[in-house]
Amino acid sequence: MPTPFSELTRFTAAPAAVHAVLVDPAFLRARAERSGALEHSESVTDEGGVVVVTSSRTVSTAVLPAAAARFLGTTAVVEQVERWDPAGADGGRRSHLTLTIRNAPVTLSASSVLAADGPGSVHTLDGSLDVRVPLLGGQVERAALPGLLQLVRSESALAQEWSAGA
Template sequence: MPTPFSEQTRFTAPPTAVHAVLVDPAFLRARAERSGALEHTESVSADGEAVVVTSTRTVSTDVLPAAASRFLGSTAVVEQVERWDPAAADGSRRSHLTLTIRNAPVTLTASSVLAPDGPGSSHRLDGTLEVRVPLLGGQVERAALPGLLQLVRSESALAQEWAAGA
């Protein structure tokens, strides 16, 4: 059964500035480098009025729970696709994110809302992590989720730095 999570970040910048950072290829490269990716690719494309951000990162599994690293090997390829809807009248945006680990039964799905919040904005991410391994999936999810949320927080902090400088 998937493990739910929720994370919220506040920005001093308005949603338009934060969104511009989150889809900036230079930010995406910096995000991958800060995460310790051994290799990475990023792309930003349009699909009608939506903006699609695709990234692939090869990461070391030495920071994962031992059971996961034994299953995955020394590295894992993380593929992430985030689709941003067009801005609403108030400047808010919604996105849908899917993160998978290549050749592993792991999927993170989430939706987010980037909305005005006073003079700045807030970004709320709600989703689930699912590890499809009989009997052990829930244990692996609970062990992996704190690390994934720490990564989300680290990436949010980087986005805050970039948005503050925008």
């Protein structure tokens, strides 16, 4: 059974400025480098008004729980696709994020809302982590989720830094 999570980040910048950072290829590269990725690639495309951000990061599994590292080996390839809907009247947007680990039964799925909040904005991320390993899946989810959420918080902090200058 997937393990749910929810995160909220406040920005001093308006939604349009925050979104511009989140889809900026330079920001995506900085995000991958800050996360310690050994290798990474990013792309941003427009599919009829939907902005699609695709990234791939090769990461060391040394930071993962031992149970997860046993399944993955010394490195893992994390693939992420985020699809941002067109902006609403207030500049806010919705997105859907899917994060998978290549050759592993792991999927993180989330929906996000980037909305105006006074002169700034708020970004909410609600989703679940699903590890499809019989008997151990829930245990691996509970062990891995704190690390994944720390990564989300680190990336949010970087986005806050970038958007504050926007």
